[in-house]
Amino acid sequence: MAIKNTILIKNGYIVTMNGKSENFLGDILVENDRIKKIEARIVDRADQIIDASDKVIIPGLIQTHVHLCQTLFRNIANDLALMEWLDIIMPLESCHDEETAYISAKLGIAEMLKSGTTTINDMGAANFATETAYAVKDLGIRAQLGRTIMDSDWAPEYLRHDTEKGLVETEDFINKWHGQADHNITCGLPIRWILTTTDQSLKGLKDIAAKYHVPIHTHANENLSENEVIFQEKGMSTIEYFCKLGLTDHKLQMAHCIWVSEKEKQILKENNISVLHCPSCNNKAASGIAPVPEYLSGGINVSLGADTAACNDNLDLFVEMRLAALMQKPRLGPTSISADDVFKMATSEGAKALLLDKQIGSIEVGKKADIVILNRSIRNSPFNIDNVIPALVYSFNGRDVNTTVVNGRILVKDGRLVDFDEHQLMKEAEYAIKKVIAKAKKLNRYQDKR
């Protein structure tokens, strides 16, 4: 008989997101990686008991668009347009080595676990996808991961590689990592940018997606000047081009989708494409305001992500939820998007975007035990269970996280990482960014914009 590990979480305000808006005071029993019971009072014995009295329990948050390899580049390039920002960040990204790529991923994952994110979808990098996977495995977060192909003349020379090599390594990555790390890792196919990927690769990725039933993750329609370049090259938008190539058959995940025509909205809707909304970066790079209320009313699935710490400069999904709710209202009115809409984007709709909605996105019996427990404080007082979701969106913050459970494992306890020393991670990060910048300077790839 297999050994059962059990956790009993007692007496918290549970926000289930089970589709029936059920929020109540109660207990949750976790057995191994699953939620076994949710009841007003559970009397079972358990290996570990967590007292959640006076605390709020939510499903682990889901970030459907992040760039772990850029966490080290936080606060380096500020108040710049997207293309100028990329001119600073891409060269730095090319100066990672295995060690710095691993540290960058680790720093980002640690921050997300501490702020209540239990699942991420990483855009990956052309190099060191393996180091990202090891960081995911070592820290215990749930993740959709892949290797990114950058093989066209549009890719900077220092990141460009052979087409065949990219496709082979992509398939190797899936074979090695899909379903690994206690089933925490699933694979996706990240396509960094339509123009930095050759048509040969796009077609190859379509075949891989079909063979392994994995989703495709890309950036689309982020910026007006970017849209123009793509129109010049392809005669159509990213969304239309992906549709033309038949990539839309494969559970597309498209980050940003800010500047989108009615025709393109129709493509998103008809092909069940998920929009991955990243409000902080969209604002900071002055890209624009994504028409999220229009997507929601049109039945298009929208999820959330912090995108990159190099632009955001956070990876806290509470920060994104608040901004996602606030930024639409001056444009469309106070009822255009509600706290409930936004909280769904961060939980149940995020799970749908990653094709994991049978596993995660709500607190329900049989689902994976990805659970976050939040402290209440004077910052979110007075508190009322009837109004918990607006409080979560407008008053709570990732810094209120007390406990993070992923796949039935307690990774954050009393606000601290259980297995990793935060001070040590900071020291590693400072060492690593110095190492990357030194290499960038040596290779003449460094622009100091600080």
Next chain:
Amino acid sequence: MAIKNTILIKNGYIVTMNGKSENFLGDILVENDRIKKIEARIVDRADQIIDASDKVIIPGLIQTHVHLCQTLFRNIANDLALMEWLDIIMPLESCHDEETAYISAKLGIAEMLKSGTTTINDMGAANFATETAYAVKDLGIRAQLGRTIMDSDWAPEYLRHDTEKGLVETEDFINKWHGQADHNITCGLPIRWILTTTDQSLKGLKDIAAKYHVPIHTHANENLSENEVIFQEKGMSTIEYFCKLGLTDHKLQMAHCIWVSEKEKQILKENNISVLHCPSCNNKAASGIAPVPEYLSGGINVSLGADTAACNDNLDLFVEMRLAALMQKPRLGPTSISADDVFKMATSEGAKALLLDKQIGSIEVGKKADIVILNRSIRNSPFNIDNVIPALVYSFNGRDVNTTVVNGRILVKDGRLVDFDEHQLMKEAEYAIKKVIAKAKKLNRYQDKR
């Protein structure tokens, strides 16, 4: 010889805001209520030593527009337009008693001290201004305070009072409180809304402002539908009407100023009127986006405030700084407003708005010792002193506050209020809101929108 109380803050990254962009690693000596020395290394003895190694030291933040009497109403009315929101909140405000008004102010001040705000400008209330002053005195924050007059037919009946009484009590309040609480309290003249105040009161307030040299604080041009009503009544905008009455001679502080004509901008500029910008509430109530970059380039002083926890639903100025920077960029481009611009609004420009710039707003020898020390963590790592202000605006958060010093007194230490128990404050807040709602129900002034 008077006894000197001294604090030596050692080895922190000091952001001075002294007008010369001086940020460096060093020590600060506080003597009684003043900053005595700022040097790379200070060897003087001191009563208290604070080790700020690896921490960031900033001038205490200044919130130039808050409503302490509404802190209790957090998360009660969400995703509503300004007027609908007021229809819920104003009746609740009228159901305060002395006890609940005091608790509401205390809860708000505690939250602000914990998140790095050392000075506030409160809009006050028609009732219980005294209780607010006692909360300010008891908690030790620096504040500009006043009694609010609501005496016209536009004021809700349950808040309306006699004109003469309002003016007499306003002057009494100044006589009682101006310069009190170790000089932490200065008085201002809050005018809640142009239409809820009679012309007789406006003229009376002008005379009081001249007699006592105190500034006038009001709301102006917040909302398009509000602007229309004011035009119908007065034939001009709030800004123009205040100008016509000569109230602009008296250091006007005008919150919001979202919908403002070129002519009105000219009035703001020519009369040195300070705009008090409150981005979260402007977004949440869908009021609009204030033209802050245009104000800054036009030489108009702009400061920041969280406004009210009943709409915001925070009182954390770091949250406002980030939103103030991000919300302008989609409209005007990534360089339209910088992290530096915003950090000035929260410090030096806030001090100017309150006529306290000789006393506070920067870390300089001779100024009041209003100082905040921030923890660094993986959330704002890697960290570089050369880039500290963008990090403060985009990555730090009020929850990173380690120590808050106001007027040379340590009020927050290791992230906790020194003299007040947070759990106890939460219990008081929950008791008080229940008491207010019970009274509102009894008086038929309660709308349940939760």
